[in-house]
Amino acid sequence: MENTLREKAKELLSSGEVGVVIGYGWNRKKTRTTPVFITTPEETDKLIFNELCVNNLSVYLTRKYRDIKKLGRPAIVAKGCDIKNIAVLISEGQLKREDLHIIGMTCEGVVYKQELWQGSLKPEIMPVKCHNCDVRNPHITDTVIGEKSDFVPPEEPTGMVFDKIKAIDAMEPSEKWAFWMEQFKRCVKCYACRQFCSLCYCEKCIAEKNTPQWIETSAHERGNLSWNLIRAQHLAGRCTFCGECERACPVNIPLNLINQKLVLTVKDSFGYRSGYDPEEHPPMIVFDPEDKEDFIK
Amino acid sequence: MPRIGVFVCQCGNNIESTVDTQKVADELKEMPGVAYTCSYKFMCSSPGQEMFKNAIKDNDLDGVIVSACSPHMHEKTFRKASEAAGLNPYKCEVANIREQCSWVHHDETKKVGTVKSLDLTRMMLERLKRNKPLKATSIPVTKKALVIGGGISGIQAALDIADGGVEVVLVEREPSIGGNMARLSETFPTMDCSQCILTPKMVEADLHENIKILTYAEVEKVDGYIGNFTITINKKAKYVDESTCTGCGECWEKCPFKADSEFELGLNKRKVIYTPFPQSVPNIPVIDAPKCPKIQKDKCGLCAKVCGPGSIDFTQKDEIVTEHVGAIIVATGFELMPNEHFGEYGYGKIKDVVSGLQFERLASSSGPTGGKIERPSDGKTPESIVFIQCAGSRDEAKGVSYCSKICCMYTAKHTMLYKHKVHEGKSYVFYMDIRAGGKRYEEFVRKAIEDDGAMYLRGRVSRVYEKNGKIMVQGVDTLSNGQQVEIEADMVVLATALISRKGADSFAQKLGIGYDKDKFYSEYHPKLKPVETVTAGIYLSGTCVGPMDIPESVSMGSAAASKALGLFSSDKMAREPITADVNKTTCNACWDCVTACPYTAIAKTEVKDREGNIVQMLAEVNVGLCQGCGVCVAACRSKSIDLAGYTDEQVYAAINAF
Numbered sequence: 002m003e004n005t006l007r008e009k010a011k012e013l014l015s016s017g018e019v020g021v022v023i024g025y026g027w028n029r030k031k032t033r034t035t036p037v038f039i040t041t042p043e044e045t046d047k048l049i050f051n052e053l054c055v056n057n058l059s060v061y062l063t064r065k066y067r068d069i070k071k072l073g074r075p076a077i078v079a080k081g082c083d084i085k086n087i088a089v090l091i092s093e094g095q096l097k098r099e100d101l102h103i104i105g106m107t108c109e110g111v112v113y114k115q116e117l118w119q120g121s122l123k124p125e126i127m128p129v130k131c132h133n134c135d136v137r138n139p140h141i142t143d144t145v146i147g148e149k150s151d152f153v154p155p156e157e158p159t160g161m162v163f164d165k166i167k168a169i170d171a172m173e174p175s176e177k178w179a180f181w182m183e184q185f186k187r188c189v190k191c192y193a194c195r196q197f198c199s200l201c202y203c204e205k206c207i208a209e210k211n212t213p214q215w216i217e218t219s220a221h222e223r224g225n226l227s228w229n230l231i232r233a234q235h236l237a238g239r240c241t242f243c244g245e246c247e248r249a250c251p252v253n254i255p256l257n258l259i260n261q262k263l264v265l266t267v268k269d270s271f272g273y274r275s276g277y278d279p280e281e282h283p284p285m286i287v288f289d290p291e292d293k294e295d296f297i298k
Numbered sequence: 299m300p301r302i303g304v305f306v307c308q309c310g311n312n313i314e315s316t317v318d319t320q321k322v323a324d325e326l327k328e329m330p331g332v333a334y335t336c337s338y339k340f341m342c343s344s345p346g347q348e349m350f351k352n353a354i355k356d357n358d359l360d361g362v363i364v365s366a367c368s369p370h371m372h373e374k375t376f377r378k379a380s381e382a383a384g385l386n387p388y389k390c391e392v393a394n395i396r397e398q399c400s401w402v403h404h405d406e407t408k409k410v411g412t413v414k415s416l417d418l419t420r421m422m423l424e425r426l427k428r429n430k431p432l433k434a435t436s437i438p439v440t441k442k443a444l445v446i447g448g449g450i451s452g453i454q455a456a457l458d459i460a461d462g463g464v465e466v467v468l469v470e471r472e473p474s475i476g477g478n479m480a481r482l483s484e485t486f487p488t489m490d491c492s493q494c495i496l497t498p499k500m501v502e503a504d505l506h507e508n509i510k511i512l513t514y515a516e517v518e519k520v521d522g523y524i525g526n527f528t529i530t531i532n533k534k535a536k537y538v539d540e541s542t543c544t545g546c547g548e549c550w551e552k553c554p555f556k557a558d559s560e561f562e563l564g565l566n567k568r569k570v571i572y573t574p575f576p577q578s579v580p581n582i583p584v585i586d587a588p589k590c591p592k593i594q595k596d597k598c599g600l601c602a603k604v605c606g607p608g609s610i611d612f613t614q615k616d617e618i619v620t621e622h623v624g625a626i627i628v629a630t631g632f633e634l635m636p637n638e639h640f641g642e643y644g645y646g647k648i649k650d651v652v653s654g655l656q657f658e659r660l661a662s663s664s665g666p667t668g669g670k671i672e673r674p675s676d677g678k679t680p681e682s683i684v685f686i687q688c689a690g691s692r693d694e695a696k697g698v699s700y701c702s703k704i705c706c707m708y709t710a711k712h713t714m715l716y717k718h719k720v721h722e723g724k725s726y727v728f729y730m731d732i733r734a735g736g737k738r739y740e741e742f743v744r745k746a747i748e749d750d751g752a753m754y755l756r757g758r759v760s761r762v763y764e765k766n767g768k769i770m771v772q773g774v775d776t777l778s779n780g781q782q783v784e785i786e787a788d789m790v791v792l793a794t795a796l797i798s799r800k801g802a803d804s805f806a807q808k809l810g811i812g813y814d815k816d817k818f819y820s821e822y823h824p825k826l827k828p829v830e831t832v833t834a835g836i837y838l839s840g841t842c843v844g845p846m847d848i849p850e851s852v853s854m855g856s857a858a859a860s861k862a863l864g865l866f867s868s869d870k871m872a873r874e875p876i877t878a879d880v881n882k883t884t885c886n887a888c889w890d891c892v893t894a895c896p897y898t899a900i901a902k903t904e905v906k907d908r909e910g911n912i913v914q915m916l917a918e919v920n921v922g923l924c925q926g927c928g929v930c931v932a933a934c935r936s937k938s939i940d941l942a943g944y945t946d947e948q949v950y951a952a953i954n955a956f
Binding site for chain 1: 635889
């Protein structure tokens with residue numbers, strides 16, 4: 002699989018079809034994977050793909066990374082789940098499909114956090130998204146690498162996140178409030194969740210706006226609440242549940258609970274799942290005369 | 299430091315009874331930036347306004363707050379007065395301490411009302427400190443109108459605009475203008491012949507130097523905004539050269555092929571080269587291409603041989619024409635509910651069950667029977683006719699919850715026409731209620747019942763079936779203890795529901811106007827702006843809005859025309875400067891605003907470098923289209939859009955002042 006990947010990357014770079022291949026490589030001690038940006042055919046041997054390749058590299062396609070854009074037309078090594086984010090980026094005009102070569106990797110799941118790796122991929126160390134994955138055979142690609150996966154996701158999504166959501170749904174509003182205030186209390190507003198998210202691509206984030214200042218910047222509970230609520234609202238209908246924000250959070254705020262709840266709500270209300278159709282704009286923000294709510298007409 | 303004046307209105311006792319206006323004025327005086335305050339009996343009165351203007355000048359004020367009634371009432375008044383006193387009108391704000399304060403608090407100690415008035419005024423003060431002087435924008439107006447639909451309503455609108463000295467393009471889908479009114483026999487309640495009153499109007503429109511009629515044409519695309527629309531029209535191929543055809547009729551006389559006539563609603567045949575009816579305007583035939591053997595198989599071509607001026611051109615193609623107009627009047631009309639909806643009434647199976655409009659053709663002297671009432675099946679004169687009202691209307695099961703409004707009247711008219719033409723004939727009318735609201739309408743129905751002997755039965759028909767060459771109508775007469783009745787009839791006429799035109803919804807989307815659940819077009823305000831739409835510059839007329847009769851359709855045509863003429867009365871049109879503005883340095887070009895805008899006022903624009911390479915994409919607001927609703931402001935994640943006069947900064951400052 003890796004050899005095919007390297008060959009393909011070599012071919013793309015030598016032919017000049019792309020200027021950079023965004024993919025995974027080893028760190029120096031070969032204990033963890035890290036993003037690599039390959040610009041010459043000679044370097045392609047650095048590319049790898051395995052169960053540790055959890056990072057969603059689509060963030061490097063956004064306007065946040067202008068310097069990578071300068072390297073030329075990109076090819077990206079992407080799992081199905083990463084491709085979902087690419088689809089949203091295309092639907093929101095951040096990318097043109099033809100300006101990108103997607104090397105889709107078939108995938109049998111990755112490890113939730115690289116620290117958990119002990120030589121084999123057990124279900125316990127896989128994130129919830131992998132257990133319910135319907136894109137193990139990547140859905141939007143220019144090249145597919147790897148053997149076809151026969152995995153069929155369970156009809157009812159399973160995993161801790163879904164159980165927790167049910168538990169929170171059953172709570173009284175006051176209990177919900179207390180639960181989330183307790184979680185957000187830990188937030189230090191490092192904005193790691195934002196930096197890792199490929200859909201948080203604004204060059205100037207609302208958190209940085211000061212006339213007026215929408216979000217208090219100190220690590221006060223009020224500002225913490227504003228930030229986390231606004232972040233959630235800005236991802237409603239767009240988030241693909243890739244899980245990078247929660248993985249990045251240094252204080253373990255269960256952001257996946259919020260994100261997955263939003264995914265479920267949008268699916269219920271709009272019949273829309275983000276990341277599947279690069280032609281369709283996320284529905285929360287579309288004026289539609291056919292809208293089922295009357296007030297909009 | 300700003301110099302702001304605060305004028306607290308007592309509104310007689312309306313505000314003063316629960317608000318201590320003097321205290322509000324006194325406390326505001328102590329606020330930073332406030333240079334002048336007062337409490338006054340009636341700010342909106344002439345002396346009040348004089349005082350207001352003088353205070354601005356005398357105290358050198360650079361902003362004013364009037365704490366009074368809702369801005370809906372007098373914002374305009376005070377902004378005008380501010381302007382007269384030399385202030386930018388957008389530096390004048392109204393704090394609502396009447397509808398939102400004094401009227402809802404009944405505390406006679408004035409405690410609550412005073413505190414709340416203080417809060418409301420203080421919020422407005424912080425907001426006003428951040429107001430920027432705004433200037434009304436003006437956009438040029440193209441003095442030309444487009445009328446879509448050549449029925450009576452559209453014709454009236456076109457004539458009125460043209461008489462006002464403005465050019466009009468009248469687009470009609472069919473080969474002739476005239477619409478549904480051309481099909482009618484006589485019209486209620488005066489019983490004058492429909493064609494006799496309609497055709498002079500059609501001819502007048504045709505001959506009017508300011509009116510250009512495009513028949514057999516459809517509007518494909520509408521771009522632009524009020525004053526500056528660009529319309530793309532598809533002129534379907536007529537296969538006849540309009541400039542040379544004299545309308546002599548030789549071609550349709552000689553054409554050997556026939557097809558069902560759309561105009562006669564299938565009651566008669568027409569030729570394959572045809573005009574819909576003898577008084578067609580323009581009197582130029584079209585060829586029904588799918589049925590013409592010359593066009594399909596290159597056989598025949600007789601019409602071309604007999605045509606004196608040589609006007610027939612089998613090679614003609616559809617033609618796309620573009621028109622630039624300043625206003626659009628939508629008068630696309632109605633349709634009848636399709637016949638196949640009435641299985642229980644035998645429609646489609648029994649030949650002598652017809653719709654109201656088909657009966658109009660049978661009663662019309664220009665119709666297929668020359669005005670004699672004859673059964674479509676065998677041409678016999680019917681001895682009795684059953685009329686079934688509310689066929690589809692007021693029937694949720696058929697998807698029409700509303701009343702079609704005109705059926706009660708035309709059914710009464712049908713019974714009269716029948717009686718006048720067949721003296722021995724007996725008519726029965728099944729009805730739910732008789733709705734005859736209108737000038738001379740009730741008298742008209744009474745006349746049908748009392749003078750012309752129509753038998754009215756209050757109840758629904760359950761079944762219509764054939765037996766021994768007669769049509770049996772089973773129903774219930776609720777006014778005689780719910781007795782079952784069965785009537786032997788020779789003919790049944792259904793007053794089928796008026797519905798919106800097929801494709802009305804997608805056409806509304808093309809225009810960017812709203813429509814309701816029945817796909818009738820929505821007025822801006824059902825009472826006070828009945829011909830306007832949410833899109834400025836597009837007006838409504840006639841039955842595309844809902845069921846209505848001829849007088850209403852005509853009045854609406856004139857009303858829409860007067861709106862258009864008002865717009866055309868000056869070369870430029872002033873627009874409120876309350877429009878959205880994109881911050882180009884922070885826009886991420888995610889197009890959320892583009893998809894969110896209900897007015898399609900935001901465009902994707904390219905920023906190019908000197909070599910013409912696209913370096914950036916940006917959202918850009920078209921101030922001509924922008925209505926200042928603020929949806930895009932809320933939608934923008936990076937807060938790159940602000941609404942002039944309602945900036946985030948202003949709103950935030952007001953909230954923080956609370």
